[in-house]
Amino acid sequence: xxxxxxxxxxxxxxxxxxxxxxxxxxxxxxxxxxxxxxxxxxxxxxxxxxxxxxxxxxxxxxxxxxxxxxxxxxxxxxxxxxxxxxxxxxxxxxxxxxxxxxxxxxxxxxxxxxxxxxxxxxxxxxxxxxxxxxxxxxxxxxxxxxxxxxxxxxxxxxxxxxxxxxxxxxxxxxxxxxxxxxxxxxxxxxxxxxxxxxxxxxxxxxxxxxxxxxxxxxxxxxxxxxxxxxxxxxxxxxxxxxxxxxxxxxxxxxxxxxxxxxxxxxxxxxxxxxxxxxxxxxxxxxxxxxxxxxxxxxxxxxxxxxxxxxxxxxxxxxxxxxxxxxxxxxxxxxxxxxxxxxxxxxxxxxxxxxxxxxxxxxxxxxxxxxxxxxxxxxxxxxxxxxxxxxxxxxxxxxxxxxxxxxxxxxxxxxxxxxxxxxxxxxxxxxxxxxxxxxxxxxxxxxxxxxxxxxxxxxxxxxxxxxxxxxxxxxxxxx
Amino acid sequence: xxxxxxxxxxxxxxxxxxxxxxxxxxxxxxxxxxxxxxxxxxxxxxxxxxxxxxxxxxxxxxxxxxxxxxxxxxxxxxxxxxxxxxxxxxxxxxxxxxxxxxxxxxxxxxxxxxxxxxxxxxxxxxxxxxxxxxxxxxxxxxxxxxxxxxxxxxxxxxxxxxxxxxxxxxxxxxxxxxxxxxxxxxxxxxxxxxxxxxxxxxxxxxxxxxxxxxxxxxxxxxxxxxxxxxxxxxxxxxxxxxxxxxxxxxxxxxxxxxxxxxxxxxxxxxxxxxxxxxxxxxxxxxxxxxxxxxxxxxxxxxxxxxxxxxxxxxxxxxxxxxxxxxxxxxxxxxxxxxxxxxxxxxxxxxxxxxxxxxxxxxxxxxxxxxxxxxxxxxxxxxxxxxxxxxxxxxxxxxxxxxxxxxxxxxxxxxxxxxxxxxxxxxxxxxxxxxxxxxxxxxxxxxxxxxxxxxxxxxxxxxxxxxxxxxxxxxxxxx
Numbered sequence: 003x004x005x006x007x008x009x010x011x012x013x014x015x016x017x018x019x020x021x022x023x024x025x026x027x028x029x030x031x032x033x034x035x036x037x038x039x040x041x042x043x044x045x046x047x048x049x050x051x052x053x054x055x056x057x058x059x060x061x062x063x064x065x066x067x068x069x070x071x072x073x074x075x076x077x078x079x080x081x082x083x084x085x086x087x088x089x090x091x092x093x094x095x096x097x098x099x100x101x102x103x104x105x106x107x108x109x110x111x112x113x114x115x116x117x118x119x120x121x122x123x124x125x126x127x128x129x130x131x132x133x134x135x136x137x138x139x140x141x142x143x144x145x146x147x148x149x150x151x152x153x154x155x156x157x158x159x160x161x162x163x164x165x166x167x168x169x170x171x172x173x174x175x176x177x178x179x180x181x182x183x184x185x186x187x188x189x190x191x192x193x194x195x196x197x198x199x200x201x202x203x204x205x206x207x208x209x210x211x212x213x214x215x216x217x218x219x220x221x222x223x224x225x226x227x228x229x230x231x232x233x234x235x236x237x238x239x240x241x242x243x244x245x246x247x248x249x250x251x252x253x254x255x256x257x258x259x260x261x262x263x264x265x266x267x268x269x270x271x272x273x274x275x276x277x278x279x280x281x282x283x284x285x286x287x288x289x290x291x292x293x294x295x296x297x298x299x300x301x302x303x304x305x306x307x308x309x310x311x312x313x314x315x316x317x318x319x320x321x322x323x324x325x326x327x328x329x330x331x332x333x334x335x336x337x338x339x340x341x342x343x344x345x346x347x348x349x350x351x352x353x354x355x356x357x358x359x360x361x362x363x364x365x366x367x368x369x370x371x372x373x374x375x376x377x378x379x380x381x382x383x384x385x386x387x388x389x390x391x392x393x394x395x396x397x398x399x400x401x402x403x404x405x406x407x408x409x410x411x412x413x414x415x416x417x418x419x420x421x422x423x424x425x426x427x428x429x430x431x432x433x434x435x436x437x438x439x440x441x442x443x444x445x446x447x448x449x450x451x452x453x454x455x456x457x458x459x460x461x462x463x464x465x466x467x468x469x470x471x472x473x474x475x476x477x478x479x480x
Numbered sequence: 481x482x483x484x485x486x487x488x489x490x491x492x493x494x495x496x497x498x499x500x501x502x503x504x505x506x507x508x509x510x511x512x513x514x515x516x517x518x519x520x521x522x523x524x525x526x527x528x529x530x531x532x533x534x535x536x537x538x539x540x541x542x543x544x545x546x547x548x549x550x551x552x553x554x555x556x557x558x559x560x561x562x563x564x565x566x567x568x569x570x571x572x573x574x575x576x577x578x579x580x581x582x583x584x585x586x587x588x589x590x591x592x593x594x595x596x597x598x599x600x601x602x603x604x605x606x607x608x609x610x611x612x613x614x615x616x617x618x619x620x621x622x623x624x625x626x627x628x629x630x631x632x633x634x635x636x637x638x639x640x641x642x643x644x645x646x647x648x649x650x651x652x653x654x655x656x657x658x659x660x661x662x663x664x665x666x667x668x669x670x671x672x673x674x675x676x677x678x679x680x681x682x683x684x685x686x687x688x689x690x691x692x693x694x695x696x697x698x699x700x701x702x703x704x705x706x707x708x709x710x711x712x713x714x715x716x717x718x719x720x721x722x723x724x725x726x727x728x729x730x731x732x733x734x735x736x737x738x739x740x741x742x743x744x745x746x747x748x749x750x751x752x753x754x755x756x757x758x759x760x761x762x763x764x765x766x767x768x769x770x771x772x773x774x775x776x777x778x779x780x781x782x783x784x785x786x787x788x789x790x791x792x793x794x795x796x797x798x799x800x801x802x803x804x805x806x807x808x809x810x811x812x813x814x815x816x817x818x819x820x821x822x823x824x825x826x827x828x829x830x831x832x833x834x835x836x837x838x839x840x841x842x843x844x845x846x847x848x849x850x851x852x853x854x855x856x857x858x859x860x861x862x863x864x865x866x867x868x869x870x871x872x873x874x875x876x877x878x879x880x881x882x883x884x885x886x887x888x889x890x891x892x893x894x895x896x897x898x899x900x901x902x903x904x905x906x907x908x909x910x911x912x913x914x915x916x917x918x919x920x921x922x923x924x925x926x927x928x929x930x931x932x933x934x935x936x937x938x939x940x941x942x943x944x945x946x947x948x949x950x951x952x953x954x955x956x957x958x
Contacts, residue, residue, distance in 0.1 A: 032681050044522075107829040110635060128630035136629045137622035144615035151614045151806040151842075152606035157588060188666060192832040203510050221830050224677075328629040332836045351585045352699050353831070354670040358810045361836055364629075 015445070016051050019228045021059040023049070023205060026226060028068060028079060035081035039069060049205050106223070108441040109216045112426075119434040119467025123458040124264060124410040126326050130384050132377050136328060139371065140364045147363055155359035157351035158343075159186025159335075163366045167323075167335050177310050179337055185346050188357045189332040190294050190322040194257070195221050196336075196349045197290055197318060201254050202227045209247060209256035209287070213413075213442035213451070215264045218257055218292075229444035232256070234263055236404045238270040241277055248285035255288040261304045262295050265442050265453035266413040267406025272305035279308060282316040288342070294322040297378055299408035300386050315339025324365055326381060327374065333357070333365040385410070388456040388464055395468040399475075410457035413439075416450050419480045423449075434471050493923070494529050497706045499537040501527070501683060504704060506546060506557060513559035517547060527683050584701070586919040587694045590904075596911040597945025601936040602742060602888040604804050608862050610855050614806060617849065618842045625841055633837035635829035636821075637664025637813075641844045645801075645813050655788050657815055663824050666835045667810040668772050668800040672735070673699050674814075674827045675768055675796060679732050680705045687725060687734035687765070691891075691920035691929070693742045696735055696770075707922035710734070712741055714882045716748040719755055726763035733766040739782045740773050743920050743931035744891040745884025750783035757786060760794040766820070772800040775856055777886035778864050793817025802843055804859060805852065811835070811843040863888070866934040866942055873946040877953075888935035891917075894928050897958045901927075912949050 027033045039045075042060065046053040060077050063069035069077045113122050144150060158164070164181040171177045187193040194217075202208060204226030210219065212231035222229070230251050232239055238260075247253070260270035270278075282289045291308045309319035318338040324331045336346060350356065368374060392412060393405065402415040416422060422438050429435065439451025454471075456464060505511045517523075520538065524531040538555050541547035547555045591600050622628060636642070642659040649655045665671040672695075680686060682704030688697065690709035700707070708729050710717055716738075725731070738748035748756075760767045769786045787797035796816040802809045814824060828834065846852060870890060871883065880893040894900060900916050907913060917929025932949075934942060 107635075107826055110829045110833070114634065125632070126630065128627040131627070131630040133626050133630060137626060140629065141619040141622060144619060148611050148615060149606040149609070151618070151808045152604065152609040152611060153808050154603070156592065157585075188832045188836065191830070195831050217830065217833075224830060330629045330631050330836060330838050332832070348585055349702075351588045352669070352695065352702060353673050354666045354810070355588070355695075358666065358808060358836070358839055360808050360842075361839065364838075 013052075013055070017055050017058055018445075019205075020049060020051055020055050021062055022223075023226060023228075024059055024063060025068065026223070028082070033079050035079055037079045038075070039077040039079065041076065107217060107220050109220070109437065112435060112437060112441075115430055115435060117430065117433040117435045119463060119470060120458050121454045121456070121467060121471075122435040122437050124453075124455045125329060125458050126381065126410075127384075127458050127460060129460065130381055131328070132373065135373060136368060139368055139373070143360075143363050143367045146367070150360050150363060153359050155186075155356040155362060157356040158182075158347045159184065159357060160359055160362040160366070163362045164335075166366055166370065167321075171337070175306050175310050177307075183337055183340065183343055185336040185343055185350060186357050186362060187334045187336060187350065188354070188361075189324070190292060190320050190334045191217060191221075192350075192353070193320045193334050193336045194218050194290075194292070196346050196353060197255070198222055198225045198227070200345050200349055201288065207251040207253045209244075209251075209253045209258075210444050211258055211263070212444055213265055213439060213448055214257070214444065215259060215292070216437070216441040219441075219444055222257070231444045232258075234266060234268055234270075236268050238268075238274045239278075241274060241281070244278075245281055245285075248281060248287050252285070253287050255290050256282070257290045257292065258308075259292040259294070260308060261293050262298060262406060262409030264294070264409070265411050265437065265439070266404070267409045267411055268404065269304050269407060270308075275305060275308045276311045279311040279317065282312075283314050287316070289317045290320065291317055292320045292322075294320070294325055295409055296321065298326055298382070298385065298410070300382060300389070301407065304408060309337060315341065318342050323369065326378070328365060328368060331361045331365045333361060385457060388461060391461055391464050392454065392456045392468055395465060395472065399472055410455050412454045412456065414452050414454055416452060416475065417480070418450055420450070420475050420478045422452060425452075425475055425478070428474050428477075429471060432470060432474060434467050434474070436471070491530075491533070495533050495536055496923075497683075498527060498529055498533050499540055500701075501704060501706075502537055502541060503546065504701070506560070511557050513557055515557045516553070517555040517557065519554065585695060585698050587698070587915065590913060590915060590919075593908055593913060595908065595913045597941060597948060598913055598936050599932045599934070599945060599949075600913040600915050602931075602933040603807060603936050604859065604888075605862075605936050605938060607938065608859055609806070610851065613851060614846060617846055617851070621838075621841050621845045624845070628838050628841060631837050633664075633834040633840060635834040636660075636825045637662065637835060638837055638840040638844070641840045642813075644844055644848065645799075649815070653784050653788050655785075661815055661818065661821055663814040663821055663828060664835050664840060665812045665814060665828065666832070666839075667802070668770060668798050668812045669695060669699075670828075670831070671798045671812050671814045671824075672696050672768075672770070674824050674831060675733070676700055676703045676705070678823050678827055679766065685729040685731045687722075687729075687731045687736075688922050689736055689741070690922055691743055691917060691926055692735070692922065693737060693770070694915070694919040697919075697922055700735070709922045710736075712744060712746055712748075714744075714746050716746075716752045717756075719752060719759070722756075723759055723763075726759060726765050730763070731765050733768050734760070735768045735770065736786075737770040737772070738786060739771050740776060740884060740887030742772070742887070743889050743915065743917070744882070745887045745889055746882065747782050747885060748786075753783060753786045754789045757789040757794065760790075761792050765794070767795045768798065769795055770798045770800075772798070772803055773887055774799065776804055776860070776863065776888070778860060778867070779885065782886060787815060793819065796820050801847065804856070806843060806846060809839045809843045811839060863935060866939060869939055869942050870932065870934045870946055873943060873950065877950055888933050890932045890934065892930050892932055894930065894953065895958070896928055898928070898953050898956045900930060903930075903953055903956070906952050906955075907949060910948060910952060912945050912952070914949070 042053050042056045046056045068080055070080050071077055161181055164184040168179045168181055171179050198221050202225040205228050207228045207230050209230050209232050211234045230247055230253055232244055293307055307319060309317045320336055322334040324333040403412050426438050437453040439448035440446055520531050520534045524534045546558055548558050549555055639659055642662040646657045646659055649657055676699050680703040683706050685706045685708050687708050687710050689712045708725050708731055710722055771785055785797055787795045798814055800812040802811040881890050904916050915931040917926035918924055
């Protein structure tokens with residue numbers, strides 16, 4: 003969607019967001035076919051934008067045949083062309099099943115296309131896990147807790163696991179926490195979802211990195227958030243600009259992934275971390291620090307989590323532990339102030355009544371084992387080798403990237419003449435997949451970028467697949 | 481909350497709902513301290529209620545010190561007394577942490593109080609599960625699937641499990657389904673939550689049984705639903721009244737639990753089941769059929785699920801399988817039309833990216849075993865004995881109930897002179913817990929009823945605990 007005659011980048015952003023908000027309300031079935039749309043004046047007031055912004059968005063709706071105009075009356079919702087009408091002889095009203103187009107998970111759509119050269123999954127190759135040991139080891143859990151299969155966890159999570167993780171945080175980050183400051187969720191994704199349900203209302207402005215984790219964007223969109231992008235670079239954020247955004251938009255939260263950032267691999271330097279907490283306090287903006295792969299560094303450990311600088315409870319820390327340990331178990335810990343955790347525990351209890359106890363006990367049992375540390379060291383070496391293979395293959399392409407110090411991905415800028423959408427289509431046909439930068443961008447631009455994950459396939463496949471990708475890209479000439 | 485001068489039960493219900501809606505918006509932080517409330521005219525239009533209803537609700541807000549009036553200007557939000565202000569020297573605006581009072585899980589609050597005589601948990605006593613067999617049996621899963629711990633499930637759920645459940649539905653209910661018509665969730669609670677996120681918008685009218693499962697009410701409240709109660713009796717529903725409600729309110733869905741209903745134990749008779757589907761089709765109202773304990777009958781199997789009468793896709797069937805098999809695994813299957821399942825799969829992928837594969841494989845492995853059927857038979861006998869113990873003990877009290885043909889609960893009507901809230905308080909002090917009827921009632925009445933679960937404690941504790949309960953109740957004289 004491109005707006006003509008924009009009076010500046012910011013106005014254009016507001017216009018885009020207002021339009022997206024309207025489409026979302028239609029998709030969700032809140033604005034149904036032939037409903038009258040709110041008056042421009044009223045909606046402008048509700049969204050706190052200029053009336054002209056609403057007018058332009060309404061015009062675009064009309065242009066896209068999503069709305070129509072009745073003389074002297076106003077704008078009305080057009081009947082959707084894609085709505086699934088259920089045939090029945092007894093129609094008393096014209097309700098159809100709601101469509102699901104407000105709900106999207108772009109990432110998962112790409113990842114679920116089966117291909118040989120799977121570079122869209124930022125996951126550990128299952129062959130790199132100590133599968134045999136792990137299986138034998140977790141079996142013991144059933145002897146230690148004989149009634150495990152019949153027992154529910156509390157909504158907050160197993161207290162033995164939470165206490166263990168407290169000791170872990172002291173040992174690794176010199177951070178004192180109580181078990182009550184932790185919530186166990188089924189993976190980091192659930193943590194993001196619970197947070198967004200509590201803190202985001204439709205049209206709430208929130209800060210998100212640009213680019214960022216695309217599934218998080220989809221979750222925030224589902225809640226109707228308005229994105230305020232914060233550029234992330236190899237040097238971190240532009241803090242002066244960040245302060246200006248916090249002051250101006252008063253966002254409720256900043257969703258950030260400061261360590262081996264997804265998709266770029268960048269790490270926000272230690273020097274900025276304390277300042278970020280000061281900004282959060284000053285502008286009362288929660289920092290949602292997603293730290294999914296802290297341990298996946300190559301040469302040296304990353305700076306301490308931003309959480310360690312927090313004294314007032316403005317950081318909510320999402321630590322996904324299972325991703326590189328036993329991803330199938332789906333264990334994440336949320337750490338934060340008492341007020342935040344209390345709300346999240348209730349949301350969790352309504353959402354699924356607690357992560358299954360069996361997963362928590364299996365995770366704990368393995369996480370405590372000395373074998374786990376040895377596994378991590380082997381994993382780091384394997385990832386280093388895979389990264390080097392990709393970088394060697396790409397060396398002659400002229401594509402640009404910053405070599406990451408950890409994580410699973412390369413964030414590549416392709417020459418402008420390569421149309422990434424067409425490239426992806428052709429790659430999928432030839433059994434290669436990657437993530438187009440566009441879906442990682444809250445502004446849906448960044449059309450010359452791609453994320454290439456080197457963690458999921460073996461060395462030989464990696465080499466072959468990257469060669470095939472380069473080969474296909476070579477077909478687009480300047 | 482009691483309204484004076486009500487012009488009828490329905491008007492009073494609308495008033496209550498409007499008030500609750502306003503309080504929820506304040507609790508959620510959508511209406512903040514010193515914000516001007518919408519004009520009465522505008523809000524009445526938005527909620528589709530009479531202006532007088534909004535006026536009365538505003539008056540009650542004022543009376544309860546949740547709103548104040550400025551002369552010639554309107555109503556404003558009062559600053560909350562309970563908001564947690566975070567002290568900081570750098571306050572640039574007066575935002576506080578959002579409070580969580582819009583989020584409630586009344587059931588889980590009571591269940592988490594540790595007591596000896598636990599009658600508030602409608603769960604199987606872990607001692608009734610074949611724990612030793614189960615533990616040894618599931619260990620084999622790790623040999624069958626050596627990379628299980630490192631593998632993610634698809635968001636929709638393991639295809640092997642879904643295909644098995646299709647065969648199960650043919651065998652047990654002569655119902656043909658495809659694996660694509662199923663979604664695996666982490667327990668029935670998550671299924672209810674996902675459905676409510678897709679189908680319920682603030683102030684949407686939905687049909688709920690009265691009484692019903694209280695956690696479901698809390699989930700629907702979180703989405704801002706407006707409850708239209710449908711009385712459930714030992715004979716099912718009053719279908720003529722149900723039709724009137726569907727015609728009048730055009731509800732999007734009816735959340736029902738027609739088999740060994742929670743909390744009453746009633747079962748909707750076979751004769752009504754087909755008619756319910758006809759009503760659903762005619763009024764385009766989804767039937768959410770929660771069938772959590774289908775197998776937990778005493779003498780004979782219940783009537784077939786309502787789903788089996790559905791041809792047009794108006795029934796969404798939630799079959800919790802793990803509740804009496806291996807509750808710790810938390811496995812539920814949602815079955816429904818393609819359009820519903822498609823939306824739910826996306827919502828599930830955003831919520832937690834799929835139920836852990838290890839849980840699904842462990843469940844399947846046990847569920848397929850011949851041992852499972854023998855376990856079910858033993859369980860039915862054990863539950864029958866426990867039910868009889870409670871009924872024997874209660875025989876002389878004069879309390880009233882309908883003896884259930886399955887399930888885990890007795891729904892008891894106590895004499896009017898016993899104040900159930902005080903009784904619960906005193907019982908908890910004396911280590912007995914139960915569920916007060918009030919939280920199961922969408923209208924928050926039913927103050928003489930309690931739900932007593934006989935499934936969770938052993939026979940001796942059951943006898944002792946019920947005696948203690950009767951003893952405490954005897955302290956309240958007419």
